[in-house]
Amino acid sequence: METILGLCIGIGLSAACGFRVFVPLLVMSVASLMGLFEPMKGFEWLAMPAVCFGLAVATLCEIGAYYIPWVDNALDTVATPAAMVAGTLATMAVSSGEMSQFASWASAIIVGGGTAGAVQMGTVAVRGVSTATTGGIANPLVSTGEWIGAIILSVLSFIVPVLVVIFIVLLVVVVIRWIRRKKQESLNHSTV
Numbered sequence: 001m002e003t004i005l006g007l008c009i010g011i012g013l014s015a016a017c018g019f020r021v022f023v024p025l026l027v028m029s030v031a032s033l034m035g036l037f038e039p040m041k042g043f044e045w046l047a048m049p050a051v052c053f054g055l056a057v058a059t060l061c062e063i064g065a066y067y068i069p070w071v072d073n074a075l076d077t078v079a080t081p082a083a084m085v086a087g088t089l090a091t092m093a094v095s096s097g098e099m100s101q102f103a104s105w106a107s108a109i110i111v112g113g114g115t116a117g118a119v120q121m122g123t124v125a126v127r128g129v130s131t132a133t134t135g136g137i138a139n140p141l142v143s144t145g146e147w148i149g150a151i152i153l154s155v156l157s158f159i160v161p162v163l164v165v166i167f168i169v170l171l172v173v174v175v176i177r178w179i180r181r182k183k184q185e186s187l188n189h190s191t192v
Contacts, residue, residue, distance in 0.1 A: 013153075019120075020062055024157075036158070037158060040093055088112045
C-alpha cells in the first residue's frame with residue numbers, strides 16, 4: 001500500500017511539474033524543512049535551507065518569465081524536457097523504500113517523467129491555441145492558471161494523493177476535448 005501511495009503522490013507532483021517545473025520541488029522542500037515530509041534516501045538535499053531558497057528564486061523567475069509575451073512560448077521548448085526530469089526526481093523523492101533501486105528509478109522515469117511530459121505537452125497545446133486564437137493576449141491568463149494549478153496539485157498531492165490522481169485523469173480528458181474542439185473550430189473558420 002505504501003508503494004501505491006508513494007506513486008500517487010509522485011503522479012500528483014509530476015503533473016504539477018508539467019505546469020511549472022520548480023513549484024512542486026519548492027513545495028517538497030518547504031514541507032521537508034517544516035518536518036511534514038521526509039524525502040527518500042539520496043534526496044535529503046530537499047531539506048536544506050539554501051536549496052529551498054534557490055528553488056524559491058527559480059520558481060519566481062519561472063512564473064515571471066511566463067508573463068513575458070513570446071518568451072512564454074519559447075520557454076515551453078526548454079520546459080518540456082525539464083518538466084520530465086523534475087517529474088522523475090519528484091516521483092523518486094517520494095517513492096517507497098519497499099522497491100528495489102532499479103524498480104524505483106524505472107517507475108519514476110515512466111510514471112513521473114511520463115506524467116510531467118504529458119501535462120507539459122498539454123500546456124504547450126493550450127498556449128498554442130491561446131496564441132493562435134487571441135494573438136497571445138490570453139496567455140497571461142493561461143500562465144496564471146498553470147502556476148495556481150501547480151501549487152494546488154503540489155499541496156494536495158501530500159494531503160489527498162488518490163483524489164489528485166483521479167483529478168489529473170479528468171483534467172487530461174477535459175483538456176484533450178477542449179483542444180480538439182478548438183482545432184475543429186479553427187478548421188471550420190478556415191474553410192469559410
